[in-house]
Amino acid sequence: MSLPQTPSGGTRARDRELVARHGSPLYVYDLDRAVAARDALREALPESFTLFYSLKANPHPGLVRALAEGPGGCRAEVCSPGELANALEAGQEPGRILYSGPGKTAEEMTAALAAGVRTFSVESLGDLERLGAQATALGTVAEVLVRVNSAAAAATTSIRMTGTPSQFGIDAETLPELMPRLLAVPGARVVGAHFFPLSNSRDEDSLIAEFTATIESAARLEREHGLPLQVLDIGGGFAAPYSVPGERPVYTLLRTALEKALDEHLPRWRDGSLEIACESGRYLAGDCGRLLTTVTNVKHSRGRTFAILDAGINTLGGMAGLGRLLPLAVEPRADGTDGGADGGPELTNVVLAGPLCTPGDMLAKAARIPAPVPGDVLAVPNVGAYGPTASLLLFLGRPAPAELLLRDGEVVSASRLTTSRAEIDTGAR
Template identity: 75%
Template structure:
């Protein structure tokens, strides 16, 4: 893929032009960067590994479609009927989708099964029984991955997702007593195991250690307990910077390390005896996005400068809700000269919690200035307080080859329930 270098001034001019055409706040996603992220991750994984895109990072159907199409296309991992609808809209076949999540209701399981989804990750015995009951009603059999909450953690960094009391997964130490009953739930067939031990691992050593421990534990469950292992989802944990400058990490040693462990513990994987899968969200789309936001007002208050933006926690909430500040940085698209000063960036909402940063150093802002928040392709609008105070959702643009190929806005409506 041919790439061109864009200067800061050229990028600023393009940002201002996009805001003039589409308004702000405005999310801009570059599909070329999405393709590069997928290619890089594919290169870091052994050949034949199934790669799922986790829609929780960004369910925009255009992004989901781009990750599905072309060489090394991703399958879809969803956690709700809304994400399922986005995956189907993007062209995914229902039978290729993995449905996961700790709070699956009987109603949504019925919808997923009716749409043709057949592979589910289950988090508990109750989750499995609910799935089985719905499958029996529809006369089908659901293929099941048992999500395992390991008793110990191998990695020492990143966001821990295992090794502690959790709503996620079946505690590993309980499996010997539970497995016979789990294998005998009508409407289901246990196909393997699902692990997700950590998230956002910038440290390749920790990522390798956790994947190695996962593969070893799955092999032990198969040999010692008789756990069926036609498929093993080893999870994810691939990192990307969020709302700050930085480069998406690469994992040059991961492929060889995974192949070595798989060859030792699950040697049938190369012939397809065990399908190995992993999943990624932020790593695939995080560095594709920029949030453009305009300064609507500037004020001084007791020695502090506040820039009031048209984007707040309703636009870039980062799953945080009220009261948590993001480690946020901005590129001033206006490229104003002047000695940088500390500026508090506040959103447009009528709550003191709508503060994106208390101290971003930037040239003194003025109303009408456009700011750009980098690396916001993941956990943007749908991870924010989008409905709070009823402000319009931001426009979302898709670029390919530098040209706009899609412009859309999420719209919410209230309907009567009967």
């Protein structure tokens, strides 16, 4: 396991101060870093592109609001009633929100339409027909992006989202036959296409190849099969390190490559008659967040050292459904002490275990850190994306971690997610 550079004494003292004041475990989000990530992605894209922030990465309203502020602000992409509520709380205009996802129910479609959302990505003919029916019942028309599951993949790396049998998108080879039915659904107007074939691509060449293939495919669907194309969302795939040290990749070739592909296949994008959009979650939010966690106990078992933390998979689950992304890395002891003869910390292999009553609650199997003692505050870097809401928050009923927002190094917000059980009407008499 790699370790980040030892934090300065001031950083260690600041961590101890934040934990003393706000408790542990504790997520700390630096809004200035999030805005810097947004500006860096803006610089890597053609100037006229629309940029959506995907709330699945981190739906904290304060973060959503910060990413939307100022020139180049992000619009919101949501895929649940809860994410929609957070976007609206953050001040997002409902008419500029994109509602996506493969499992939209009729009830949530109705609620979104009633709130003023008008743009939806649909994953199938059935999804579109349900949306049209709800819009008709409310006396309105929904604008629709048809999500396309491309038949082949151009990228050689990353997490694949399409290109295989999938719940995401309409299979590209079926679109010619389906197009007349898609265009005839009452209450819905198809205005474009939505692609999202991959996620977390650090390889710029692969990302460019995928985007180029997407642009070519969209142009062909418009030209040969009559897909209306006023909006083209080419998706994302922008990478960021997760729970380990490292920097966001810099995409130096992307802007020129995108402009070339669009000029060749969809040249009217230059005059603004075709809106081109991208979306991102982890790239925008990932490196703004750190998790502070405290060692509550240290034990030795059959030759191994276990540091029991107050944060576990209920706090940093790493999207457990996708497989936790081990190993994570933590910064050295927050008290600044060390035992190395050269003045550096003497490192040892330590199992980092969480507080839950399950052997699966393990954050690292062999972290190389200074010998831990109870009370140490450890920091996990690059966890601004896929933190609390991607974790098993309800498992075993422990409190959710507190979440802080920093601006210019100062705390501007402190909050904690809470849950409660509410009675529902069963209809029984």
